[in-house]
Amino acid sequence: MNQTAIIGAGIAGIATAIRLQIAGHQVIVFESNSHLGGKLAQFESQGFRFDKGPSLFTLPKLVEELFELAGKKPENYFQYRRLDIITKYFYEDGTKITAYANPEKFAQELYEKTNEPTSVVLDFLKKSKRKFDLTADLFLWRSLHQAETWLNAKALRGYLNFNQLDIFRTMNQANEATFQSPHVVQLFNRYATYNGSNPYQTPATLNIIPHLEYNIGAFFPEKGMISIPKSLGKLAQELGVKFILDSKVEKIIVKNKTAIGLKINKKDYFFDTIVSNADMVSTYQNLLPNIPAPISLLKQPKSSSALIFYWGIQREFPELDVHNIFFSADYQKEFEAIFHQKTVFDDPTIYVHISSKICSDDAPKGCENWFVMINVPNNEGQNWDEIIDRSRQNILQKLTRNLKQKVENLIITEEYLDPRRIELITSSTQGALYGNSSNNRYAAFLRHANFSRQLQNLYFCGGSVHPGGGIPLCLSSARITANLITKKKYN
Numbered sequence: 001m002n003q004t005a006i007i008g009a010g011i012a013g014i015a016t017a018i019r020l021q022i023a024g025h026q027v028i029v030f031e032s033n034s035h036l037g038g039k040l041a042q043f044e045s046q047g048f049r050f051d052k053g054p055s056l057f058t059l060p061k062l063v064e065e066l067f068e069l070a071g072k073k074p075e076n077y078f079q080y081r082r083l084d085i086i087t088k089y090f091y092e093d094g095t096k097i098t099a100y101a102n103p104e105k106f107a108q109e110l111y112e113k114t115n116e117p118t119s120v121v122l123d124f125l126k127k128s129k130r131k132f133d134l135t136a137d138l139f140l141w142r143s144l145h146q147a148e149t150w151l152n153a154k155a156l157r158g159y160l161n162f163n164q165l166d167i168f169r170t171m172n173q174a175n176e177a178t179f180q181s182p183h184v185v186q187l188f189n190r191y192a193t194y195n196g197s198n199p200y201q202t203p204a205t206l207n208i209i210p211h212l213e214y215n216i217g218a219f220f221p222e223k224g225m226i227s228i229p230k231s232l233g234k235l236a237q238e239l240g241v242k243f244i245l246d247s248k249v250e251k252i253i254v255k256n257k258t259a260i261g262l263k264i265n266k267k268d269y270f271f272d273t274i275v276s277n278a279d280m281v282s283t284y285q286n287l288l289p290n291i292p293a294p295i296s297l298l299k300q301p302k303s304s305s306a307l308i309f310y311w312g313i314q315r316e317f318p319e320l321d322v323h324n325i326f327f328s329a330d331y332q333k334e335f336e337a338i339f340h341q342k343t344v345f346d347d348p349t350i351y352v353h354i355s356s357k358i359c360s361d362d363a364p365k366g367c368e369n370w371f372v373m374i375n376v377p378n379n380e381g382q383n384w385d386e387i388i389d390r391s392r393q394n395i396l397q398k399l400t401r402n403l404k405q406k407v408e409n410l411i412i413t414e415e416y417l418d419p420r421r422i423e424l425i426t427s428s429t430q431g432a433l434y435g436n437s438s439n440n441r442y443a444a445f446l447r448h449a450n451f452s453r454q455l456q457n458l459y460f461c462g463g464s465v466h467p468g469g470g471i472p473l474c475l476s477s478a479r480i481t482a483n484l485i486t487k488k489k490y491n
């Protein structure tokens with residue numbers, strides 16, 4: 001049996017463990033925290049439950065696929081539902097837009113609220129699907145670092161339709177050229193933030209993201225986001241994967257250009273295969289200090305981070321849904337502040353996620369659990385205490401203005417999370433949520449491969465390597481990595 005060690009029980013680490021255990025390896029996962037899931041974590045306070053990290057769930061098939069691979073029925077482990085309303089949008093001029101999952105209904109809503117012709121919106125969503133179909137096989141589902149990826153019929157289709165990928169315009173340029181309404185431009189520009197990028201820099205290729213929500217669907221787990229790592233962890237354990245929690249890997253042991261083991265608590269353990277789900281920069285800096293690091297890859301700009309307030313609110317807001325956005329009145333200035341001035345704009349776009357709208361046990365009766373997040377720069381040693389105080393005031397004023405309720409008076413429990421702590425808890429470089437940003441057109445080629453070019457038997461999965469951050473891409477990285485290890489061919 002191939003003895004395999006995985007460093008880190010993030011979503012990609014768990015998924016890789018499941019795939020390799022099914023393929024006949026004996027897998028042990030070492031996790032420095034006392035819980036599975038990495039950024040997918042939760043906490044409880046005074047009768048409220050909060051998911052600490054991700055809240056947007058797309059492509060649930062990638063989760064289900066793991067249960068099916070193990071010959072199990074996904075619904076016996078994990079239930080989720082498709083959302084009829086994806087997001088409620090609030091603009092400073094009083095405009096309110098409901099983003100319905102049904103494309104025709106959504107297009108009609110945009111027409112009624114902004115005069116944007118329905119045909120323009122529906123055509124945009126069709127093109128989003130077309131771009132996704134042309135790019136996904138090359139850039140999302142396969143290793144970019146193997147010849148076979150570039151030499152098959154699907155790749156050929158991508159080359160022949162290269163002009164449709166919209167690589168030479170920014171997302172904002174493409175959206176301004178498509179839509180008449182600035183409100184609609186802002187709504188679709190927001191999708192750049194789904195991987196922590198800047199719509200005024202990222203290539204318009206990223207306009208593939210709305211396809212996921214409007215054509216495939218936005219989903220939510222019946223028992224909160226935490227049920228994703230919980231149910232996958234349960235499956236992994238049933239298959240025989242061993243998780244060793246509270247175990248920080250100190251070094252990857254290398255001999256004859258081969259990764260042969262791990263140092264944990266000053267003891268050496270030996271393995272045939274090693275997979276790092278830890279952030280790429282910390283893997284090289286901390287675990288492989290004597291191996292020359294691929295500096296140019298590791299130095300790529302990181303994605304944005306987040307400042308989150310978790311507020312237990314002693315009231316229900318029927319005008320809010322599971323996902324709500326309160327837009328900044330000046331989106332461009334907000335992104336200039338985040339990505340160029342490396343600070344936080346005083347009129348930030350606020351995301352309010354309320355899981356108790358679906359999981360009624362997440363808040364006491366008559367209350368709601370608010371996850372209130374703004375995008376912020378990654379950690380470069382800013383004065384976060386000052387930023388947090390200032391942002392809290394700005395957020396409260398903006399929500400109070402929009403909801404016509406003094407929100408501060410309704411908060412009965414409060415916690416927060418900032419980039420410093422995200423970095424500390426999950427070892428994510430600079431507290432970036434999604435590894436590297438996608439702010440230039442070469443970003444896809446500047447992520448680390450899923451294998452080591454220098455060391456035999458060493459592989460990588462997770463948000464800091466190919467194909468990038470976010471739950472779906474982390475699950476894809478697990479599939480790519482497991483296929484590389486087991487030498488499985490793509491279908």
Ligand SMILES: Cc1cc2nc3c(=O)[nH]c(=O)nc-3n(C[C@H](O)[C@H](O)[C@H](O)COP(=O)(O)OP(=O)(O)OC[C@H]3O[C@@H](n4cnc5c(N)ncnc54)[C@H](O)[C@@H]3O)c2cc1C
Nearest residue numbers: 008010011012032038039054055056249278462463470471
């Ligand atoms: C606030 C927030 C909101 C987000 N929102 C969304 C969203 O809505 N939708 C979405 O799809 N994605 C979202 N993301 C991004 C998503 O959470 C990540 O891309 C994904 O969870 C990363 O998974 P991963 O497998 O790379 O591992 P991580 O979750 O980064 O976990 C890595 C694990 O490795 C462990 N580790 C590191 N070093 C060592 C070591 N030396 N020894 C042992 N263990 C180690 C860490 O403790 C950690 O548990 C969000 C992230 C955050 C923080």
